[in-house]
Amino acid sequence: xxxxxxxxxxxxxxxxxxxxxxxxxxxxxxxxxxxxxxxxxxxxxxxxxxxxxxxxxxxxxxxxxxxxxxxxxxxxxxxxxxxxxxxxxxxxxxxxxxxxxxxxxxxxxxxxxxxxxxxxxxxxxxxxxxxxxxxxxxxxxxxxxxxxxxxxxxxxxxxxxxxxxxxxxxxxxxxxxxxxxxxxxxxxxxxxxxxxxxxxxxxxxxxxxxxxxxxxxxxxxxxxxxxxxxxxxxxxxxxxxxxxxxxxxxxxxxxxxxxxxxxxxxxxxxxxxxxxxxxxxxxxxxxxxxxxxxxxxxxxxxxxxxxxxxxxxxxxxxxxxxxxxxxxxxxxxxxxxxxxxxxxxxxxxxxxxxxxxxxxxxxxxxxxxxxxxxxxxxxxxxxxxxxxxxxxxxxxxxxxxxxxxxxxxxxxxxxxxxxxxxxxxxxx
Numbered sequence: 286x287x288x289x290x291x292x293x294x295x296x297x298x299x300x301x302x303x304x305x306x307x308x309x310x311x312x313x314x315x316x317x318x319x320x321x322x323x324x325x326x327x328x329x330x331x332x333x334x335x336x337x338x339x340x341x342x343x344x345x346x347x348x349x350x351x352x353x354x355x356x357x358x359x360x361x362x363x364x365x366x367x368x369x370x371x372x373x374x375x376x377x378x379x380x381x382x383x384x385x386x387x388x389x390x391x392x393x394x395x396x397x398x399x400x401x402x403x404x405x406x407x408x409x410x411x412x413x414x415x416x417x418x419x420x421x422x423x424x425x426x427x428x429x430x431x432x433x434x435x436x437x438x439x440x441x442x443x444x445x446x447x448x449x450x451x452x453x454x455x456x457x458x459x460x461x462x463x464x465x466x467x468x469x470x471x472x473x474x475x476x477x478x479x480x481x482x483x484x485x486x487x488x489x490x491x492x493x494x495x496x497x498x499x500x501x502x503x504x505x506x507x508x509x510x511x512x513x514x515x516x517x518x519x520x521x522x523x524x525x526x527x528x529x530x531x532x533x534x535x536x537x538x539x540x541x542x543x544x545x546x547x548x549x550x551x552x553x554x555x556x557x558x559x560x561x562x563x564x565x566x567x568x569x570x571x572x573x574x575x576x577x578x579x580x581x582x583x584x585x586x587x588x589x590x591x592x593x594x595x596x597x598x599x600x601x602x603x604x605x606x607x608x609x610x611x612x613x614x615x616x617x618x619x620x621x622x623x624x625x626x627x628x629x630x631x632x633x634x635x636x637x638x639x640x641x642x643x644x645x646x647x648x649x650x651x652x653x654x655x656x657x658x659x660x661x662x663x664x665x666x667x668x669x670x671x672x673x674x675x676x677x678x679x680x681x682x683x684x685x686x687x688x689x690x691x692x693x694x695x696x697x698x699x700x701x702x703x704x705x706x707x708x709x710x711x712x713x
Contacts, residue, residue, distance in 0.1 A: 322351065322353075322354070324343060324344070324347055324354060325351075325353055325354060325357075327343060328340050328343060328344065328354065328357045329357075331343070332357065332360075332361075335364075337361040337362075337364045337365050338361075338365070340357055340358065340360075340361035341358060341361050341362060341365070344357060344358035344361070344374075345358070350377075351381070352378040352381035352382035352385065353378075355374050355375070355377045355378030355381065356374075356375070356378050356387060356388070356391070358374045359371045359372075359374035359375040359378065359391055359395075360391070362374060363391070363394065363395060363398075368395050368398060368399055371391075371395050372392065372395050372396075375388050375391045375392045375395065376388075376392065379392070384415060385415075386412045386415040386416040386419065386422070389408040389409070389411040389412040389415070390408070390409070390412045390419075390421070390422060390425075392408045393405040393406075393408035393409045393412065393425065393429075394425075396408060397425075397429065402429050402432060402433050403433075405429050406426060406429050406430070406433075409422055409425055409426040409429065410426070413426070420445075420446045423442045423443070423445045423446050424442075424443070424446055424448065426442045427439045427440070427441075427442040427443035427448065430442070431504065436484075436502065436504055437481065437484075439504075440479060440480070440481040440484065441481055444478070444480055444481055447478055448478065449478065449479055449504065449511070449512045450476075450477075450478060450479075450510075450511045450512065451473060451474075451475055451476070451477055451478070451479050451511070451512055451513075451514050452475060452476070452507060452509070452511040452512065452513055453475050453513050453514070454471065454473075454474075454475055454513075454514050454516065455513055455514070455515045455516065456515070456516045456518065457515055457516070457517050457518075458518070458520075460497075460518060460520050461520060461522050461550060461553050462494070462496065462520065462550060462553055462554075462555060463553050463554055463555075463581070465581065466494075466554060466555060466578065466581055466583060469490075469581070469582060469583055470487060470490040470491055470494065470583040471487050472484075472486040472487045472490070473487065473514075479504075479512070479514065484502065487502075488502075489584075490583035490584055491583070493578075493583055493584065493586050494555040494578065494583055495549070495555065495557050495576060496520055496521045496522075496549050496550045496555050496557065497518050497519065497520055497521075498519060498521065499518070499519045500516065500517060500518040500519065501516075501517045501518075502514060502515070502516060502517075503515040503517060520550065521549035521550060521557075522549060522550045523548060523549065523550070523551075524546070524547060524548050524549075534547060535547075538561070538563070541563070541565070542563060542564050542565040543561055543562060543563035543564070543565070543570075544561070544562055545559075545560070545561050546558075546560045546561075546562075547559045547560065554577065554578070554581070555577060555578050555583075556575070556576075556577040557574075557575070557576050557577070558573065558574070558575050559573070559574045560572060560573040560574070561573075567596065567597045568594075568596050568597075569594060569595040569596065570592075570593065570594040570595075570596070571591075571592075571593040571594070572590070572591065572592045572593070573590065573591045574588060574589070574590035574591075575588060575589050575590070576588035576589075584629065585629050586629075
């Protein structure tokens with residue numbers, strides 16, 4: 286009985302101690318909301334009635350306004366067009382409550398109204414650090430970059446909220462390229478969302494065609510909140526846009542005793558033939574390169590090139606002080622170099638480390654005759670460098686934009702056949 290009575294006596298004491306601890310930790314009462322300042326209540330009433338000047342007068346009369354009151358004060362000042370005062374009010378509220386994403390958003394709005402787009406972008410990045418999934422901030426930042434004519438950065442943030450929606454694709458002017466081939470070059474289509482990766486793939490395919498030296502994609506806003514995508518381009522066709530341009534391009538090498546016949550977009554299928562003929566007595570050379578899409582697919586390309594030359598090289602030993610040899614004469618007569626290549630464009634684009642995406646560079650021939658060192662034995666066979674990988678970014682952009690790159694795999698085969706044996710070198 287004594288034990289039972291002691292236990293029952295201890296139970297009320299434990300309950301009283303627990304209540305005492307709760308009262309200390311929660312002085313305003315457990316579950317009771319904190320009282321709202323009467324100024325905030327009146328400000329909200331004025332806000333519902335859009336009485337902006339009354340809000341300003343009330344907020345400025347408070348000696349030490351809270352962060353919430355600074356927010357309403359900045360909002361009223363912005364509605365009155367008093368941008369600098371609104372900026373100061375929002376900055377004061379941000380200092381009191383730095384984790385509230387509303388303040389950088391409103392500061393971005395003030396900078397946007399003043400057309401200070403870089404400052405607006407900086408505040409929006411701060412807002413996204415506090416709330417990465419905020420759809421309004423992502424849409425706002427994409428719009429800022431769109432107005433700065435930076436579509437790559439705009440697409441990065443618009444894609445997070447499934448924008449922009451493409452209503453139609455336009456071309457200016459209309460290319461002479463086969464419409465089927467041009468349509469396959471575009472990785473996107475109308476009535477779909479334009480993804481940054483699809484734009485990168487499209488640009489790489491167009492570059493592979495080799496007939497558009499200059500082009501640009503323009504996003505044009507529509508009244509229905511969708512966009513039109515305009516492909517502005519300058520296309521190469523035949524040997525020039527007119528006969529005068531063709532003649533200038535053909536004979537532009539006359540001062541060096543050479544002509545450059547070039548023909549682009551043959552049969553409107555992006556079949557390109559680039560050649561050069563030089564009749565200089567000491568540097569005769571004939572080159573030709575043919576390239577075209579493989580199977581009418583812009584992502585795949587094949588090419589064949591031919592190089593014939595008959596050259597005399599007079600290599601002086603000016604780089605060797607004290608040498609008694611004045612020069613070495615090398616002669617290489619009509620070696621044939623035939624290069625066949627096939628290039629395939631990968632359709633996989635991702636935002637990853639640029640060093641993981643490389644582009645093998647084709648083999649490049651050196652001079653057909655060269656010496657290994659001053660006065661040493663000459664190498665009469667054309668020397669070739671080994672293929673090496675070199676990463677090259679597809680697009681530059683802003684520093685905060687993750688770069689995406691194009692991966693191109695290329696297979697090169699080289700066959701060299703000397704038509705006439707090379708003449709041994711002679712000392713002069």
